[in-house]
Amino acid sequence: MLRRHMVGPLVAFFIIVTAVLPFSAGAEPKGKLIMFHAGSLSVPFEAMEKALEAKYPNLDLLREPSGSQKAARKIAELNKPCDIMASADYNVIDKLLIPDFADWNVRFATNQLVLCYTDKSRYSNDINADNWYQVLQRKGVSWGHSDPNLDPCGYRSLMALQLAEKYYKQPGLYDKLIANRLKENIRPKSVELISLLQTGNMDYAWEYLSVAVQHGLKYIALPDQINLGDYQHDDLYAQAVVKVTGKEPGTFMDMKGKSCTYGVTLIKNAPNREAAIAFLSYMLDPKGGLKVLKEMGQPPFIPCRVPTEEMKARLPGELKGLVEVRN
């Protein structure tokens, strides 16, 4: 009986809603919003996606995580439609997308290398930011990093060790450290090392800060001169060079150190520019996306940065207030 009473009002309600929707929708972002982003941003962007889609129910954010270079190539070489591109290395946007596919590049967050461990790791009570490189040389300590040939976190870990040799003024430190690291402790991807830590098969592992925070691991934070986290030290980082495999077996190429600084841009011929700007105004807001990034261990720039006044002038009006000029 109750049901019959409710049908009438319900039908009326839906008729009104569907009649009114087309008028109200014009005011808010809707439709598909395509975003290519670095794999390491998946967790915070998933949280932002949920927040934004709750705010704009007619908006559907389609995220495609991949390597940052690959994401840029999809836009520049394959001409895939895309609205927003977020890179784990802000240089990728400068090099591959500006000026043909994008006008500006906002640096919005950083990441850095940390040494992860658990309270069951050997010498976990002794280790600190001053003696970590001595602990890693102790006999019986099992530590590892990901494969430098397959995972950027892998060669960055080796770069951090080279930078440590310089920072602590200990010639030969890098070789001594590597001598105490079993080849068997190298894994394809850094995330795989976490299960080895948690099961007690490994004592220490090199990870990004974001990974450490998102998995609730203990970690040693290293000085900025070592951790590849501050782009103002880029000249110093460039002194760290790691040899990785080239295009075919037996060939090699050199990777130079640089900071883990995230950049984001709006693609020039974005299919859904209006929604993209709505997302970016949320993402670059200290109370919105930047807060999420902070919680996920990817320290944001508050406010976000562009290098020149000229670039700031090219930003959409809605975003100008969220960005400062700072190199």
Add this chain to the structure above:
Amino acid sequence: MEKREPFFWLTISSSVVILAFIVLPLLDMVTTPSVSMLRETLKDRDVMRSIWLSIYASGAAALISFVFGTPLAYLLARTHFRGKRLIESVIDLPIVIPHPVVGIAILSVAGKNHWIGQILGDLGIRIMGSATGIITVLTFVGLPFYINTVKNGFEAISPRLENVSRSLGASLSSTFFRITFPLAWRSIIIGLIMCTARAISEFGAVVIVAYHPMIAPVLIYERFEAYGLKYSQPVAVWLVLVCLFLFLVLRVLTLRKAKES
């Protein structure tokens, strides 16, 4: 010419489909790399080492299955007891569990956060990243194939033969080694082949327990990730060829044995 029933053509055509399904992709893979590329790969130390490790570790897994699995297979074939179905299901578990889960399970027992891992550590045995670990994983996934095959073999032998032997005064062990074992020899060989074959193909569980040292499937994956298809295919071809050769030899040998007996 005698007229064939439609059913005959049905069996023929489905057989052709099945064979094409298996052979075509493999044939394509085997014929894609150039001969010079194959020759070059053969000179690559890493490739040879990984294929050898694959064969060695799988063989070791089969041997362990033989030593520990044969008595269990015999027990399951000859006795009936409460909970036998449960034990049989437990033995089948490694077949159904997703491969990475097998790796994770073994690692979590082998770590020093577990008492088994602590004992192993005290004995100086390392599971993670070692040939020991690889063999452990391969035995885990290969055992069910060995036990099930050999169990069927024992079941096919009439218990009466054993009873006769026992009634003539032979002990249980001498009956097993002189009557049952020789008769079950062929199914034991087939069990070993099945177990080795299953072990050689394992990837998902091994890559979690040991990335280095690399078995052939892990090396193929690494080559694919780092250099692309072009450089992973020749390794795959050699692995396929070596396996095909080994299993062909074993089959021929066992068939001959079967004819003799």
